[in-house]
Amino acid sequence: MEKTRWNKKYxxxxxxxxxxxxxxxxxxFGSAVMESFAVQQVDTGRSCSLTLGVGAESVYAxxxxxxxxDAYVYRIASMDVKGACTAQEGFEAVTEKINGAExxxxxxxxxxxxxxxxxxxxxxDGSWEDVKEPDVQIRLENGTGRADGLATGIYLVLPKDxxxxxxxxxxxxxxxxxxxxxxxxxxxYDVTASLKPEQKPRYGSLRIRKTLDSFNxxxxxVTFVFQIEGTDENGExxxxxxxxxxxxxxxxxxxxxxxxxxxxxxTVTEVYSGASYELVSQGTQEGLITADxxxxxxxxxxxxxxxxxxxxxxxxxxxxxxxxxxxxxxDGGEQE
Numbered sequence: 001m002e003k004t005r006w007n008k009k010y011x012x013x014x015x016x017x018x019x020x021x022x023x024x025x026x027x028x029f030g031s032a033v034m035e036s037f038a039v040q041q042v043d044t045g046r047s048c049s050l051t052l053g054v055g056a057e058s059v060y061a062x063x064x065x066x067x068x069x070d071a072y073v074y075r076i077a078s079m080d081v082k083g084a085c086t087a088q089e090g091f092e093a094v095t096e097k098i099n100g101a102e103x104x105x106x107x108x109x110x111x112x113x114x115x116x117x118x119x120x121x122x123x124x125d126g127s128w129e130d131v132k133e134p135d136v137q138i139r140l141e142n143g144t145g146r147a148d149g150l151a152t153g154i155y156l157v158l159p160k161d162x163x164x165x166x167x168x169x170x171x172x173x174x175x176x177x178x179x180x181x182x183x184x185x186x187x188x189y190d191v192t193a194s195l196k197p198e199q200k201p202r203y204g205s206l207r208i209r210k211t212l213d214s215f216n217x218x219x220x221x222v223t224f225v226f227q228i229e230g231t232d233e234n235g236e237x238x239x240x241x242x243x244x245x246x247x248x249x250x251x252x253x254x255x256x257x258x259x260x261x262x263x264x265x266x267t268v269t270e271v272y273s274g275a276s277y278e279l280v281s282q283g284t285q286e287g288l289i290t291a292d293x294x295x296x297x298x299x300x301x302x303x304x305x306x307x308x309x310x311x312x313x314x315x316x317x318x319x320x321x322x323x324x325x326x327x328x329x330x331d332g333g334e335q336e
Contacts, residue, residue: 040185041081044152048178048189050136052157053144055194064169064197065143069162071195072134076116076175079152083181088153090119095154109175116156117173126170128160150178152189159195165291166263169197202262202291209296210245211252214303216276221248224301225272228257230264230289239264262291270299278304 087095230239
């Protein structure tokens, strides 16, 4: 049986993003257990290893086993033979809080990991442009990855997003200490930690290009309306919306539908073709939405010698996870 200790107390639920907890700097034990631990010193010259992975018990294990991603690892503090730690440059404030704490809650530990991550340039918005090069980079393939030749100390672990065709799996910054002390008082220098992913949908977009090859100026602007229906791989509707273009001359106007879940098969139907304009292209088209890509479809109409105006506006209702339902009036896109 292994016992996890952080500073002077047990730390329940240590590391929100790591399933395995480990001890850290300034470890002090109560008198009842001091004798069994005091004789066990850290071998600071020993080569250590860190294995990261997604546990088989994770509901996302199978999907993540099919992709590869990287984790940045930074040594933020060294460790002496007694388990006390000294900060690396830039991490003095974080290490001081760890060494000086009587007890750290899971929330406080998460906050310290975020503070350490900010030192290396990580931002909560997911941008990696300003993140410093890591001391070690672990490549995870088939759900696991390993780094050898590590020195003893506290490490900051920053996994990048793991991307599948339809989802992004995100991981919060975490702190982990190498080596880890067991109930027996022995130290284990080969540490394994399980990442806990948070699943987020990926999105793509749809561009509808509406072309008029002829136009009657005397009838004024004309509006065209498109119904967009999207289903997932099981045939369930996951997206339903309308788009519109308004034209005041011959040429092409685009309408763009954003944030359609990746993997959605969309069917687009021109449901209103302006009273005096005839559809000369296919009226219903299908395609697959790909993450971070734009799917394009083109519809073409021509003036049919009618004399009925066909201008209008479309009421569009969009749902956002944060803002809820919002209303938008679609008067059409921009004329080219």
